[in-house]
Amino acid sequence: MRIIIPALTLCLTRESDMDKLLDQTYPFQLPALGFAYDALEPHFDARTMEIHHSKHHAAYVNNLNAAIEKHPHLHGVPLGDLLRNLPSLPAEIQATVRNNGGGHFNHALFWQLLQPGGPAAPGGELRQAIDAAFGSFGAFQEKFAQAAATRFGSGWAWLAVDAFGRLQVLSTANQDGPQMDGMVPIVGLDVWEHAYYLKFQNRRPEYVQTFWNVLNWDVVNGWFTARR
Numbered sequence: 001m002r003i004i005i006p007a008l009t010l011c012l013t014r015e016s017d018m019d020k021l022l023d024q025t026y027p028f029q030l031p032a033l034g035f036a037y038d039a040l041e042p043h044f045d046a047r048t049m050e051i052h053h054s055k056h057h058a059a060y061v062n063n064l065n066a067a068i069e070k071h072p073h074l075h076g077v078p079l080g081d082l083l084r085n086l087p088s089l090p091a092e093i094q095a096t097v098r099n100n101g102g103g104h105f106n107h108a109l110f111w112q113l114l115q116p117g118g119p120a121a122p123g124g125e126l127r128q129a130i131d132a133a134f135g136s137f138g139a140f141q142e143k144f145a146q147a148a149a150t151r152f153g154s155g156w157a158w159l160a161v162d163a164f165g166r167l168q169v170l171s172t173a174n175q176d177g178p179q180m181d182g183m184v185p186i187v188g189l190d191v192w193e194h195a196y197y198l199k200f201q202n203r204r205p206e207y208v209q210t211f212w213n214v215l216n217w218d219v220v221n222g223w224f225t226a227r228r
């Protein structure tokens with residue numbers, strides 16, 4: 001495992017799926033979705049899921065590999081380290097790694113959050129932390145929806161654990177994410193138009209509300225617990 005947050009590292013007891021995402025190295029591979037493209041119907045439609053995974057995410061992986069391929073000293077470097085050390089990369093691939101490495105990580109995380117069958121709300125320690133940070137689960141959902149709705153252009157909305165162990169709602173542009181700034185993302189929502197336009201057209205807020213129907217809180221809870 002490879003984490004740069006000392007306070008959290010001390011408490012980590014096992015390698016989580018999040019660590020596996022951060023520790024992967026070149027050549028990067030498009031991960032299997034883990035469920036059928038139509039498994040999230042009627043909330044997220046099959047056609048959007050198929051294009052999103054097999055075209056958009058695949059392109060991020062291919063572009064990232066093409067950039068890293070030419071730099072053998074980076075072949076063994078974990079994805080998490082690439083994303084946290086962009087200024088140390090060769091100048092000509094910094095933007096490519098930021099956009100496509102970020103895109104690969106964010107989407108790999110997103111698919112795991114959408115695994116069907118989880119509970120519709122957080123429980124236990126995570127629920128207590130959400131209540132403490134935002135007042136209530138409903139207040140958190142409102143704040144998250146606001147972050148997703150007001151992100152201008154393409155980007156992501158997040159719930160993340162910051163370097164001091166506190167929960168933060170934030171949004172990022174393009175394929176940036178909390179993992180680039182020393183935070184640990186535990187919920188991420190893609191608000192690029194390619195994630196919703198076929199079904200929701202310009203109705204991003206409706207897409208955000210639908211997200212609550214497909215977000216697997218067991219996965220979120222697992223990442224939260226592993227990071228404390």
Ligand code: MN
Pocket residue numbers: 052056107190192194195
């Ligand atoms: Mn996307």
